[in-house]
Amino acid sequence: MRVVFTTWAWPTHLYALAPLAWACRAAGHEVLFASQPGLARDIRRAGLTAARVGVDVDTAGIVREYLLPAVPGAAVPARGGKPRAVRLLLEHAESMVDDLTDLVRDWRADVVVYDPTALAGPLAAAAAGIPAVRHLYGADLLSRVSGVLAEAFAPLAVRFGGLPFDACGSATVDPVPPSVQVPGTPPRLPIRYVPVNGPARPPRGFRTGRDRPRVCVSWGHTIAKVDPRRFLVDRVVAATAGLDVDVVLAVSRAQRPLLGSLPKHVRVLVDEPLQPILAGCDLLVGHGGASSILTSLHEGVPLLLVPQLPDHAGHSARVGARGAGVVVGLADATVDVLREHIARLVAPGAPQRTAAREVAAEMRAQPSPSQVATALETLTGPVLNRP
16 A cells, blocks of 8 residues: 655644554555655654655744734735635645645555645545545644635635545544544544654653652744744743742753743753653643643643644643643733642642543553554545444
């Protein structure tokens, strides 16, 4: 079987698909990972064969508009006349779809596995007459607007002879446990979440045993690129003053200069994998990104989330609904409010701690990537189409 995996150039989206791509290769299938040029190096570092399609898009620039106030009374910004999120998806699809379609046909792929926001994937698969499998990386925030997406993507479909466009594809591979996932997700093939943070080594001298609670603070990569003023790590550090906790700041090399002076109870880890850090922590304070949420839940660690982008708000809401964490709006995220929540969430009897451990057990009971790779071979049968 020949499998094309695809996403646009954002490393965390690659990492979400990598375990299944590895499992397909281990099962003896041919795997090609297609993305914009900006992701090629990361794909190769992940041990996968990279195919460049399309051109890079200024994702940070588009996302920056999410944080700008809309024109009063306007449902959408003037540019393009479409909701901001739809324009993001369209720009990436338009940049990739022609090259991806040629690649899928020329390579004679049998199936396309695509990130749910990389909607060139189902178009290229439809053009080649092969199944398209959607691989979620977090809460399913797009299936409920599949009709809106079909309308928005109709002009692209016309370029390929008016192909029917279905953003949900033939089936959905889902790493999110049912108790956290959005209700009503289309027919799904569960898969065990495997934390992937890129090539790295566990932090040196980082003991999992400790004398008092440890809080991990991680703000992803997007917010600091879009608007450094919304990188709230210093505010969270200030909130821990006077609490009987240790703090670990997991930041990127680009984010390190954004940190101010730090007290003695704070340690900074730069470009280290998040999973081994969280394995030694009692709480994650973060921005609500899908990858950090699932990695934290995988380790049974509750969360305190301050989302600022629409997708982060959607992922965070599922954590709050499950009771595995607390969600605080940006306007309410004062130092005092954050301090109060941190103190409650690191307490041994906090119900969010119990809920997070329950979710961790649920995640480990999901089918392995190798089992899902086998299921892809029977895509045309009933396996992937049952609830």
